[in-house]
Amino acid sequence: GAVVSQHPSRVICKSGTSVKIECRSLDxxxxxxxxxxxxxxxxxxxxxxxxxxxxxxxxxxxEKDKFLINHASLTLSTLTVTSAHPEDSSFYICSxxxxxxxxxxxxxxxxxxxxxxx
Amino acid sequence: QKEVEQxxxxxxxxxxxxxxxxxxxxxxxxxxxxxxxxxxxxxxxxLMYTYSSGNKEDGRFTAQxxxxxxxxxxxxxxxxxxxxxxxLCAMGNTNAGKSTFGDGTTLTVKP
Numbered sequence: 450g451a452v453v454s455q456h457p458s459r460v461i462c463k464s465g466t467s468v469k470i471e472c473r474s475l476d477x478x479x480x481x482x483x484x485x486x487x488x489x490x491x492x493x494x495x496x497x498x499x500x501x502x503x504x505x506x507x508x509x510x511x512e513k514d515k516f517l518i519n520h521a522s523l524t525l526s527t528l529t530v531t532s533a534h535p536e537d538s539s540f541y542i543c544s545x546x547x548x549x550x551x552x553x554x555x556x557x558x559x560x561x562x563x564x565x566x567x
Numbered sequence: 568q569k570e571v572e573q574x575x576x577x578x579x580x581x582x583x584x585x586x587x588x589x590x591x592x593x594x595x596x597x598x599x600x601x602x603x604x605x606x607x608x609x610x611x612x613x614l615m616y617t618y619s620s621g622n623k624e625d626g627r628f629t630a631q632x633x634x635x636x637x638x639x640x641x642x643x644x645x646x647x648x649x650x651x652x653x654x655l656c657a658m659g660n661t662n663a664g665k666s667t668f669g670d671g672t673t674l675t676v677k678p
Binding site for chain 1: 582598599601603608609610611613616620637645655657659661664665666668669673
């Protein structure tokens with residue numbers, strides 16, 4: 450099955466630090482990758498959609514200068530939380546969709562990154 | 568009104584029970600439908616993916632789609648404690664850049 454690897458799984462750092470999270474599709478090429486945020490016992494909140502080689506599309510209310518997304522290849526996307534503060538503490542999950550006709554492929558998810566800002 | 572409605576539960580059943588999880592949707596443009604399982608502190612895992620109305624079976628899981636009623640279901644037979652998780656429905660169409668997710672139903676299967 451399609452495997453998405455997300456790293457690191459857990460980050461604890463001081464306020465003001467920038468944190469980079471990597472998302473890799475291991476056995477398929479992903480034209481589109483998605484970044485979600487999830488608070489405890491709440492639903493997935495889409496932050497942004499990125500297509501390989503182009504700028505990410507951010508959802509309303511998500512600061513693009515705060516959450517930098519790079520999708521440099523068909524197998525790698527990164528999310529950088531810049532100058533993180535305690536309110537940025539959350540569970541961040543990436544998702545990738547394989548190449549296919551007309552966006553009809555399902556999304557596959559990584560195992561998430563638990564970010565805690567002290 | 569949300570495009571996809573899913574009862575959050577929680578739903579608690581005894582081991583061995585048949586579980587029925589459901590979602591309704593309002594966007595008739597949705598063409599494909601998915602069910603994901605999410606364990607605590609993990610990413611969602613794709614369980615079922617279907618493109619047409621009717622039933623699709625995979626082991627103990629059956630996905631059912633009724634496009635005329637805009638209603639999808641996931642049935643779990645002979646439920647096990649290891650099935651305890653949050654189940655998310657999702658749907659999309661070939662023109663959309665992203666899938667639309669339900670809020671998830673939390674299921675507990677008691678031994």
